[in-house]
Amino acid sequence: MTEKRIFGLQWWKWLCVLLLFYTVINGFLIEAPRLPILHETIRNLFFHVTMWFSMMAMMAASVFYGIRYLQTNDLSHDYKSEQSAVTGMFFGILGLITGSIWAKYTWGAWWVNDAKLNGSAATMLVYSAYIILRGSMDDEHKKARLAAVYGIFAFTLMLVFIMVLPRLTDSLHPGNGGNPGFNNYDLDNNLRKVFYPAVIGWILLAVWITEVRVRIKKLKNAFFPY
Amino acid sequence: MITCLLPNLLWAQSDVEMADTMRANGKIYVVIIVLSVVLAGLLFFLINIDLRLRRLEKKQDN
Numbered sequence: 001m002t003e004k005r006i007f008g009l010q011w012w013k014w015l016c017v018l019l020l021f022y023t024v025i026n027g028f029l030i031e032a033p034r035l036p037i038l039h040e041t042i043r044n045l046f047f048h049v050t051m052w053f054s055m056m057a058m059m060a061a062s063v064f065y066g067i068r069y070l071q072t073n074d075l076s077h078d079y080k081s082e083q084s085a086v087t088g089m090f091f092g093i094l095g096l097i098t099g100s101i102w103a104k105y106t107w108g109a110w111w112v113n114d115a116k117l118n119g120s121a122a123t124m125l126v127y128s129a130y131i132i133l134r135g136s137m138d139d140e141h142k143k144a145r146l147a148a149v150y151g152i153f154a155f156t157l158m159l160v161f162i163m164v165l166p167r168l169t170d171s172l173h174p175g176n177g178g179n180p181g182f183n184n185y186d187l188d189n190n191l192r193k194v195f196y197p198a199v200i201g202w203i204l205l206a207v208w209i210t211e212v213r214v215r216i217k218k219l220k221n222a223f224f225p226y
Numbered sequence: 227m228i229t230c231l232l233p234n235l236l237w238a239q240s241d242v243e244m245a246d247t248m249r250a251n252g253k254i255y256v257v258i259i260v261l262s263v264v265l266a267g268l269l270f271f272l273i274n275i276d277l278r279l280r281r282l283e284k285k286q287d288n
Contacts, residue, residue, distance in 0.1 A: 008276075008277050008280055009273065009276060009277075013273075013276070017269055020265055020269070021262065021265065021266075024258065024261045024262055024265050025258050025262065028254055028257055028258050028261075029254070029258070032244070034241075034242035034244055035242060036241075036242055039242060039243055039244055040244055040245045208272065208276075209272070212272070212275055212276055212279060215279050215283065216279065219279070219282055219283065219286065222286055
């Protein structure tokens with residue numbers, strides 16, 4: 001990211017602010033297709049689906065920086081890898097909570113035995129294991145190396161649990177198993193006008209939070225060297 | 227049989243319930259304003275943290 005700052009912050013942070021306000025305002029004003037089962041909750045696209053997109057983006061960043069660490073042995077890459085995963089988990093938890101609330105109102109239950117739901121919960125467990133694995137080691141470089149390798153497995157598992165398996169079985173979740181939601185017939189061009197900016201906005205927010213956490217970590221290490 | 231289906235075909239447009247009332251009476255703006263306030267608050271908090279960090283980092287560089 002560039003060094004030029006506007007009122008102390010980089011350009012992409014201001015873009016994030018703009019996009020998120022755009023999402024919140026236009027998300028409710030824009031005309032949505034009238035679909036059975038979903039009704040107005042199709043607008044969840046801008047708030048629940050984007051949480052998962054952000055999580056996946058952060059986990060991808062985590063793997064990327066993990067591999068960069070393995071190549072360079074530079075711990076700053078490891079910090080980014082770790083904090084990307086932590087922020088990704090945070091967004092994943094938000095995705096689970098928002099999805100659960102939606103489910104209670106649409107399906108009548110906070111949770112159902114469904115491929116996508118179980119898959120997303122399994123992903124969260126896999127990444128919880130990543131965090132515990134990191135916590136179990138003291139030596140910084142050993143920790144970083146092990147975490148980077150496990151992170152690659154974790155990311156692959158995530159793709160399988162969230163993207164592959166739900167497409168192979170019947171599912172209640174919108175967009176899978178023949179339910180209206182996410183395919184070309186239902187996501188009309190109008191919604192895309194808010195959805196794409198929303199995805200970018202929420203991902204930028206995830207990146208912003210990660211960057212702040214990495215900076216805090218670096219400062220802590222400078223003032224309190226281990 | 228056709229006479230039974232015809233009325234359904236005519237009303238197909240408004241068959242699915244949406245928040246039309248909320249839009250008609252302007253209450254949708256309450257939703258938007260509330261959420262914007264929440265968003266503004268949280269973003270302000272984040273920006274504040276970011277700028278405080280910058281101050282500390284600048285101090286460290288000197």
